[in-house]
Amino acid sequence: MKKVTVYTDGACRGNPGKGGWGAVLVYGGKKKELSGGDVSTTNNKMELTAAIEALAALKEPCEVELYSDSKYLTDAINKGWVYAWKKKNWIKSDGKPALNVDLWEKLLEKLQTHKVTFIWVKGHNGTPFNERCDELATAFADSL
Numbered sequence: 001m002k003k004v005t006v007y008t009d010g011a012c013r014g015n016p017g018k019g020g021w022g023a024v025l026v027y028g029g030k031k032k033e034l035s036g037g038d039v040s041t042t043n044n045k046m047e048l049t050a051a052i053e054a055l056a057a058l059k060e061p062c063e064v065e066l067y068s069d070s071k072y073l074t075d076a077i078n079k080g081w082v083y084a085w086k087k088k089n090w091i092k093s094d095g096k097p098a099l100n101v102d103l104w105e106k107l108l109e110k111l112q113t114h115k116v117t118f119i120w121v122k123g124h125n126g127t128p129f130n131e132r133c134d135e136l137a138t139a140f141a142d143s144l
Contacts, residue, residue, distance in 0.1 A: 001061055001062055001063045001115065002027060002060070002062045002063070003027075003062070003063045003064075003065075004025055004026065004027045004058060004062045004063070004064050004065075005025070005026040005027070005064075005065050005067070005129075006023060006024070006025050006026075006051075006054045006055070006064055006065070006066045006067065007023065007024045007026075007066075007067045007068075007121075007127075007129035007130050007132070007133050008021070008022070008023045008047070008050035008051050008054055008066065008067070008068050008070075008073075008133055009021065009022050009023075009047070009050060009068070009069060009070075009123070009130060009133035009134045009136075009137045010022075010043055010044070010045070010046025010047035010048075010049065010050050010070065010137055011043065011046060011134065011137035011138045011140075011141050012041060012042060012043040012046060012141065013141050013142070015042055015043050016040055016041060016042050017040070017041070017141075018037070018038075018039055018040070018041075018141045018142075018144040019037050019038050019041035019042065019043065019045065019046040019137075019141050020035060020036070020037035020046060020136070020137040020138060020139065020140030020141035020142075020143075020144075021035060021036055021037060021046040021047070021049045021050035021053065021136075021137050021140070022034070022035045022050060022132070022133035022134065022135065022136025022137040022140070023035070023050050023051075023053060023054035023057075023133060023136075024129045024132055024133055024136075025054060025057060025058075026129070032057065033132070033136060034053055034054060034057060034136075035136040035137065035139070035140045036049070036053060036140060037137070037140040037141055037143075037144055038144075039144050044070070044072050044073075044099070044100060045100055045103060046137065046141075047068065047070035047072060047073050048072075048073060048100055048103040048104070048107060049103060050068075050133070050137070051066060051068065051073060051107055051110075052103065052106050052107050052110060054066070055107075055110040055111075055113075055114055055116065056110065058113075058114060061113050061114055061115075062114050062115070063114070063115045064114050064115065064116045064117070065116075065117050065119060066116050066117065066118050066119065067119045067120075067121045067127070067129070067130060068118065068119075068120065068121065069120070069121055069122060069123030069124075069130060070120075071120060073118065074118045074119065074120040075120075076104075077111075077116075077118045078118055078120075082098075082104050082107075082108065085098040085104070086104070086105075086108070090104075
């Protein structure tokens with residue numbers, strides 16, 4: 001499997017509000033940037049969408065290190081929350097419905113194709129590709 005490094009970020013102007021997402025994929029010294037957004041969304045939706053779109057851009061199964069400053073995303077995967085929510089028909093441990101089920105299902109589908117390690121990185125802390133993702137996400141949100 002090819003080893004790819006991915007950085008993702010989401011942004012929202014208001015929550016909910018105009019939002020954007022950005023991703024940077026790095027493989028073999030090459031870099032690919034992706035971005036998109038929605039006129040009415042939430043920050044968490046944009047964080048999830050960034051990861052989904054980045055993984056969808058890979059043309060074959062890959063081993064991926066995915067860096068995100070979203071604890072919502074990284075903790076849900078790394079701590080197994082999303083798998084527990086799904087097992088309980090998308091009900092969280094507090095008895096409330098999980099949010100963004102459609103996006104979580106899309107992400108879980110991508111995790112069947114790619115071997116992904118989710119790594120949390122502190123946002124706005126000088127990590128170059130994370131900062132670039134933030135620029136892409138905010139620029140898209142501001143363009144809406």
